[in-house]
Amino acid sequence: KSYRVAILGATGAVGTELLELLDERNFPLSDLKLFASSRSAGKTMKFKGEDLLVEEVGDRSFANVDIVLASAGGSTSKALAPKAVASGAVVIDNSSAFRMDEQVPLVIPEVNPDAASHHQGIIANPNCTTILMAVAIYPLHKARQIQRIVAATYQSASGAGARAMEEVKNQSQEILQGKAPTSEVFPYPIAFNLFPHNSPMTANGYCEEELKMVNETRKIFNAPQLRITATCVRVPVLRAHSEAINLEFEQPLSVEEAKEILSQSKGVRIVEDWQANYFPMPIDATGEDDVLVGRIRLDISHPNGLELWLCGDQIRKGAALNAVQIAELLVEQNLLSAKSYQSSAIS
Numbered sequence: 001k002s003y004r005v006a007i008l009g010a011t012g013a014v015g016t017e018l019l020e021l022l023d024e025r026n027f028p029l030s031d032l033k034l035f036a037s038s039r040s041a042g043k044t045m046k047f048k049g050e051d052l053l054v055e056e057v058g059d060r061s062f063a064n065v066d067i068v069l070a071s072a073g074g075s076t077s078k079a080l081a082p083k084a085v086a087s088g089a090v091v092i093d094n095s096s097a098f099r100m101d102e103q104v105p106l107v108i109p110e111v112n113p114d115a116a117s118h119h120q121g122i123i124a125n126p127n128c129t130t131i132l133m134a135v136a137i138y139p140l141h142k143a144r145q146i147q148r149i150v151a152a153t154y155q156s157a158s159g160a161g162a163r164a165m166e167e168v169k170n171q172s173q174e175i176l177q178g179k180a181p182t183s184e185v186f187p188y189p190i191a192f193n194l195f196p197h198n199s200p201m202t203a204n205g206y207c208e209e210e211l212k213m214v215n216e217t218r219k220i221f222n223a224p225q226l227r228i229t230a231t232c233v234r235v236p237v238l239r240a241h242s243e244a245i246n247l248e249f250e251q252p253l254s255v256e257e258a259k260e261i262l263s264q265s266k267g268v269r270i271v272e273d274w275q276a277n278y279f280p281m282p283i284d285a286t287g288e289d290d291v292l293v294g295r296i297r298l299d300i301s302h303p304n305g306l307e308l309w310l311c312g313d314q315i316r317k318g319a320a321l322n323a324v325q326i327a328e329l330l331v332e333q334n335l336l337s338a339k340s341y342q343s344s345a346i347s
């Protein structure tokens with residue numbers, strides 16, 4: 001059996017990767033439609049050697065579509081996803097619009113594949129930083145129950161889209177040429193600099209990105225009380241995020257056991273050469289499917305603590321790959337029948 005798929009936001013950083021992954025993973029397609037804004041209508045994009053036309057998305061774009069892979073921002077998803085569901089499609093949404101909606105499963109196939117079966121037409125792809133952390137620590141959580149997570153992130157420009165990646169390169173050139181850097185996407189210069197994450201600030205002093213790590217991880221782990229705190233930072237890296245993670249378990253977990261568990265876990269690869277001081281780096285994670293984990297060591301400040309460091313491709317596992325894996329899960333488990341998402345109180 002094969003499926004009619006549409007990519008919403010096809011011209012973006014994630015959209016472009018979705019196109020590549022559908023090809024690379026040989027997703028069973030009978031039709032592929034590409035949608036973006038009016039700015040891109042009429043452009044073509046290559047898929048399996050063929051030129052596909054990018055169309056401006058509209059209310060009726062998803063009439064003959066089985067699966068919509070949406071990555072065109074929260075407001076676009078909010079407006080179009082319920083309409084796509086009403087016309088019979090299942091939407092896998094990469095935006096934050098539906099992630100905390102109780103009717104909408106928030107799925108990482110390596111972590112909570114079973115949640116997908118409860119979908120009402122929309123399945124949300126978690127925030128990139130959350131996905132990368134969750135893939136690496138969920139197997140440890142299953143072994144010893146994590147009680148508290150302290151995370152610090154070093155996030156690449158790609159999370160802010162293709163134009164943000166260009167901004168890193170352009171600003172680097174400007175600075176090397178002795179010019180003042182021009183900021184259009186980011187609020188401050190990113191080249192040769194870093195700044196606390198530019199998502200909106202909230203009343204408790206955490207930015208939205210930090211609260212996504214808290215709330216989404218709790219939902220995915222089905223652990224509403226899990227204690228999590230995070231500091232998110234943007235760094236001048238193109239497309240792989242890094243994270244320093246401190247874990248506190250209910251009971252001690254040795255480094256050997258943690259490594260044993262992670263070496264058997266899907267989607268994770270241990271990268272460590274202690275003698276060479278070689279550990280995961282964004283350039284090594286770029287283009288990779290796995291989350292690279294290293295520097296796994298006991299926390300000298302707490303008897304039940306463990307420290308680790310990870311890097312993962314933000315566009316791949318942090319977004320497009322996870323979305324395609326969700327689509328594969330729906331196909332495998334025969335979960336593509338028409339559903340009826342009802343817009344709920346969550347705005």
Ligand code: A2P
Nearest residue numbers: 009010011012013036037039040071072161162
């Ligand atoms: P476009 O290229 O026409 O602007 P990124 O996250 O890399 O910035 O990409 C965002 C994606 O979402 C792009 O494909 C972009 O299309 C698309 N997009 C942004 N706004 C809209 C909109 N209002 N309607 C449809 N697609 C949109």
